[in-house]
Amino acid sequence: MDYVQQRVAQEAAKAEGASASSSFFTPLNIIVLLFVLYATYSFLRPTPPPALPKEEPAxxxxxxxxxxxxPYNGENNMPVYLAVKGRVFDVTRGRNFYGPGGPYANFAGRDASRGLAKGSFDEDMLTKDLDGPLDTLTDLNQEELEAMAGWEERFLEKYLVVGKLVAVGEEEKEE
Known part of the structure; x- marks a missing residue:
């Protein structure tokens, strides 16, 4: 019997060791272990180089x-330009306002000076004769001139000046 008791004691010890080792692998311990491994990985992994913003085209x-x-009216993937007092502004960033379908779309690709000064979006505010002289705006009153100056200042703060508007025949003189 001594041998049998010894054998039973060995089997009982094995069973105790197995239950002790299986008690380590509980669901809670596995979750904690996974969290520790993830935190270690997150801390030690290399960080990607910072992405530089794309440079706007010159x-x-x-x-x-x-x-x-x-042609610079925003249609056919063209940029949106408009002129105020002889300065041509790239208002492409404001395409939702100045591009096709926007509230100021009739000013795109045109001299918007008179319309902005008078606060009017009507077509009759735009230059009809594209090959004629530029609008001198001499008939505007002081209030309208101030309104136009306010618009010009706003455009200078927000948008790039990309050119100068001149009458037909004067472009050779400017260059």
Whole structure:
């Protein structure tokens, strides 16, 4: 019997060791172990290099006439330009306002000076004769001139000046 008791004691010891080792692998301990491993990985993994912002394409300062400015109305993936007091602004970033379908879309690719000064979006505010002289704006009153100056200041703060608007025939003189 001594042998049998010894054998039973050995089996009992094995069973105790097995239950002790299986009690270590409980669901809670596994979750804690996974959390510790993830935290260690997150702390030690290499960080990716920072992504540099894309540089905006260089804009060449150009001389425009009313006719050469007209295609820059935002259609056919063209940028959106408009002129105020002879300065041509790239308002492409404001495409939702100045591009096709926007509230100021009739100013795109045009001289918007008179319309902005008078606070009117009507077509009759735009230059009809694209090959004629530029609008001198001499008939505007002081209040309208101040309104136009306010718009010009706002454009200077927000948008790039990409060119100058001149009458047809004066572009050779400017260059």
């Amino acid at each position: 804009v060449v300062f150009k001389t425009f006439t009313p006719r050469t400015l007209l």
